[in-house]
Amino acid sequence: MTRLLPLVRLHRPTLGDDVYETLRSAVLEHILAPGDRVNIDALARELDVSPTPVREALARLESEGLLRKRPRAGYTVSPLLTVAEFNDMFDMRLLLECTAARWAAERATDTQCDSLVEEAARTVDSGDEHSWHAAFTALDARLHDMVAQLSASPLLRESINRLHAHLHLHRRYFPYVQTAITNDEHRDLAAAIRAHDPDRAEAAMRRHLIRARERHLVAFED
Incomplete structure (x- = not known):
């Protein structure tokens, strides 16, 4: 060790x-x-x-x-995922998390949606590299877990969280200059769920995950 x-x-x-x-x-x-x-x-x-x-x-x-x-x-x-495994993981995230976003828009209460919007508005503005990275990772994970929770499907939430564990191993290589874009995407997603618009929520999650995969894949090129 x-x-x-x-x-x-x-x-x-x-x-x-x-x-x-x-x-x-x-x-x-x-x-x-x-x-x-x-x-x-x-x-x-x-x-x-x-x-x-x-x-x-x-x-x-x-x-x-x-x-x-x-x-x-x-x-x-566990070792880092290969490019093929990484893409497979994101394909699964697209299947599961887009469904979670749709169900959240359909099933969540206004109070729950307000909490999600509040969470999506949070940002990490300071700290050294280690603490800042850990805080951003926690913030991102919490937002996605809240969406999964609002889907009102414990099994779906558990499946999503297991996928995220693999993603988190790669967080050290995430291009953090693009975190502002991530924050904007989170706010768009939360707003769509708050509007109780399933189609818009699903599209917002799909757009976020596709762009997130593109941002992460840069690390494999290095």
Whole structure:
């Protein structure tokens, strides 16, 4: 397990959630980089906890696709997707998230829609590269999760969140000079859902995802 940055304990309501969120953040920020082997005892010592919550956290991360487990070899951080796998993931996002946007426009209450519009208006304006990146990633994930939640389909929401876990591994290579465009697309999407216009909401999500794929694919060219 080779890395340059130390793990920073996050603080959640329970120890298990605390350890899980800490390790998930470490994976998404590439403190635990793609392909790294994960040593349970070493992590437990560094986080000053017993091995039990570490094992539980690693099992949760494996279920999300962020870690892989091999017999007698333990856990490793999942590798980055290939271009073909990345495109396949976005094809699935287009199927699932466009449906989520349509259903959200049809099913969400005005109060829920107002919360979505408020969330879409949030931006990240300051911070060092590490904290700013983490904040933007969290903001984007929360917006998409809110749309999935407003679809009123728990199974659809779970499927979308599993896809996002793979996307998040690539966030370190996202061209952040284009975040203003992302924010504009989020606001357009939220406005369409707030208007309870399913066709407009689906089109806004489709446009956002197609453009997002184009922005991310630049990283593969480098």
